[in-house]
Amino acid sequence: MNKTIAVMPFIEGQLTDSLSDDTVDVINPANGKWLLAIPAGNNADVDRAVASARVAFDDGRWCHSAPSLRKKILHRFADLVEQEASTLDALDAEEMGKPISIGFSNAAASAGTVRFYAEALDKFSGDVFNSDHNSFVTQKRVPVGVVAAITPWNFPTACAIGKIAPVLAAGNTLVLKPSELSSRSAIRLAQLALEAGIPPGVFNVVPGMGDPVGKALALHQQVNLITFTGSTAVGQSIMQYAAQSNLKRVMVECGGKSPHIVFDDGVDLDTAADGIAHFLLTNQGQICIAGTRLLVQASVEEALLDKVVSRFNQAVIGDPLNPNTTFGPIVTQRQCDKVMNYIEIGHESGAELVTGGNRILSESGGYFIEPTLFKGVHADAPIAQEEIFGPVLSTITFTDEAEAIRIANSSAYALSAYVWTTNLTTGMRMAEGLHSNAAILSGKPTEGAGHAASSEPAGLSGFGTEGGVDGIKSYLRRKTNYFFYG
Numbered sequence: 001m002n003k004t005i006a007v008m009p010f011i012e013g014q015l016t017d018s019l020s021d022d023t024v025d026v027i028n029p030a031n032g033k034w035l036l037a038i039p040a041g042n043n044a045d046v047d048r049a050v051a052s053a054r055v056a057f058d059d060g061r062w063c064h065s066a067p068s069l070r071k072k073i074l075h076r077f078a079d080l081v082e083q084e085a086s087t088l089d090a091l092d093a094e095e096m097g098k099p100i101s102i103g104f105s106n107a108a109a110s111a112g113t114v115r116f117y118a119e120a121l122d123k124f125s126g127d128v129f130n131s132d133h134n135s136f137v138t139q140k141r142v143p144v145g146v147v148a149a150i151t152p153w154n155f156p157t158a159c160a161i162g163k164i165a166p167v168l169a170a171g172n173t174l175v176l177k178p179s180e181l182s183s184r185s186a187i188r189l190a191q192l193a194l195e196a197g198i199p200p201g202v203f204n205v206v207p208g209m210g211d212p213v214g215k216a217l218a219l220h221q222q223v224n225l226i227t228f229t230g231s232t233a234v235g236q237s238i239m240q241y242a243a244q245s246n247l248k249r250v251m252v253e254c255g256g257k258s259p260h261i262v263f264d265d266g267v268d269l270d271t272a273a274d275g276i277a278h279f280l281l282t283n284q285g286q287i288c289i290a291g292t293r294l295l296v297q298a299s300v301e302e303a304l305l306d307k308v309v310s311r312f313n314q315a316v317i318g319d320p321l322n323p324n325t326t327f328g329p330i331v332t333q334r335q336c337d338k339v340m341n342y343i344e345i346g347h348e349s350g351a352e353l354v355t356g357g358n359r360i361l362s363e364s365g366g367y368f369i370e371p372t373l374f375k376g377v378h379a380d381a382p383i384a385q386e387e388i389f390g391p392v393l394s395t396i397t398f399t400d401e402a403e404a405i406r407i408a409n410s411s412a413y414a415l416s417a418y419v420w421t422t423n424l425t426t427g428m429r430m431a432e433g434l435h436s437n438a439a440i441l442s443g444k445p446t447e448g449a450g451h452a453a454s455s456e457p458a459g460l461s462g463f464g465t466e467g468g469v470d471g472i473k474s475y476l477r478r479k480t481n482y483f484f485y486g
């Protein structure tokens with residue numbers, strides 16, 4: 001395992017000592033042992049990184065270069081990410097527990113995101129308005145300037161690249177603050193970007209704690225846009241910091257409590273069970289878009305739950321660095337306690353435990369929890385309403401479309417929903433009625449539109465478009481120029 005990546009600020013193209021004397025210990029969640037210490041970071045680290053990004057933006061070393069050159073460099077960056085994919089995955093696995101066997105949102109897939117944005121960077125345009133005879137009125141889309149990105153630990157490489165690629169493709173400069181739980185891949189990505197030809201100062205990283213580092217970025221007068229992925233509570237703080245400082249633009253991609261909705265209209269229950277178990281088992285349910293509420297018509301409940309349980313039983317639980325492992329530990333002792341507390345709340349609320357509910361592999365010292373399934377959950381119960389961010393699935397029965405929509409929309413979150421039906425009309429009505437983005441499934445999901453699809457959350461899941469060509473536009477602003485030549 002490569003532990004040689006020094007966790008320190010990466011500013012102006014080089015690793016540099018943090019100006020903070022405080023450190024934070026990172027614990028390996030698979031064995032509970034000390035893994036590394038990182039600097040806590042401070043305002044001075046942030047000031048240096050933002051100053052570097054500011055100068056790099058203002059002198060145009062990146063945004064003024066030819067689109068063809070930027071495209072080439074981003075493709076080279078994608079090549080390097082691809083070449084180092086297994087190392088990046090292993091760094092993340094060791095810090096936060098995502099098994100290296102899990103392909104979903106791994107480093108190789110993230111290289112594809114970089115390639116998409118490399119190709120997309122010259123695929124948007126502005127406007128020329130109809131105007132009078134003596135004028136010419138244009139509107140360009142120009143980069144917003146210095147972007148600060150704050151990312152969570154659950155997919156460290158993929159979440160970082162989800163920001164890096166569109167931000168740089170749009171011509172901005174960047175200061176990235178990864179989660180304090182998973183910093184190494186972010187620093188390695190900055191080194192690879194430099195190696196690919198992205199000029200020094202264009203992509204900086206400041207590791208450290210949310211407060212002070214993330215907070216200082218969100219409050220910074222020289223940051224033009226803050227793009228955040230993480231919990232709703234911190235997203236709310238980010239908006240306050242932006243308002244208190246310089247009215248920087250804000251994008252907040254936050255939590256979720258997404259429903260699977262299964263109709264008794266001939267749905268293949270094996271396919272549905274595969275889909276339902278997939279996100280609960282991938283990354284131990286620590287996925288923003290995981291379907292953690294299972295709404296099912298009573299007539300198929302028992303058969304479906306049997307099939308979901310059998311998928312849960314197939315999970316190979318253990319060390320995330322073992323290539324046979326499919327289900328790793330929960331990220332921290334704290335998060336593990338939180339998930340166990342929700343399981344206790346589930347019991348107290350009168351829900352029936354179908355499977356799981358226990359901490360396991362205690363001899364390892366790691367934070368392992370069995371995939372857990374409750375049934376008989378009330379739609380208003382905490383385990384049906386609050387984001388647990390762990391492998392806990394809450395089953396609720398419904399009678400008809402109207403009730404399914406009412407229950408699904410009763411969550412304050414609105415990130416995604418999965419509707420299993422063979423009836424096109426039901427699917428159309430559900431898609432129209434659900435507040436969140438929706439997948440209507442009469443069979444196994446495929447790649448769909450791939451990187452070309454964009455989406456935007458709603459409610460407490462946040463706002464801001466990510467993905468697709470529109471994902472670049474999020475990091476551009478409209479600039480109108482008037483030419484009068486009469």
Ligand code: NAD
Nearest residue numbers: 151152153178179210214215230231234253254255256288
């Ligand atoms: P978190 O909100 O605790 O932390 C996210 C980031 O914010 C970290 O880098 C953290 O250091 C930083 N931070 C913490 N306090 C801060 C502050 N006061 N000011 C500025 N920055 C601060 O979230 P997490 O536990 O790392 O991640 C899990 C959450 O992320 C879940 O709620 C999950 O749903 C969400 N998530 C959402 C998406 C999405 O696309 N909607 C994707 C992945 C994860």
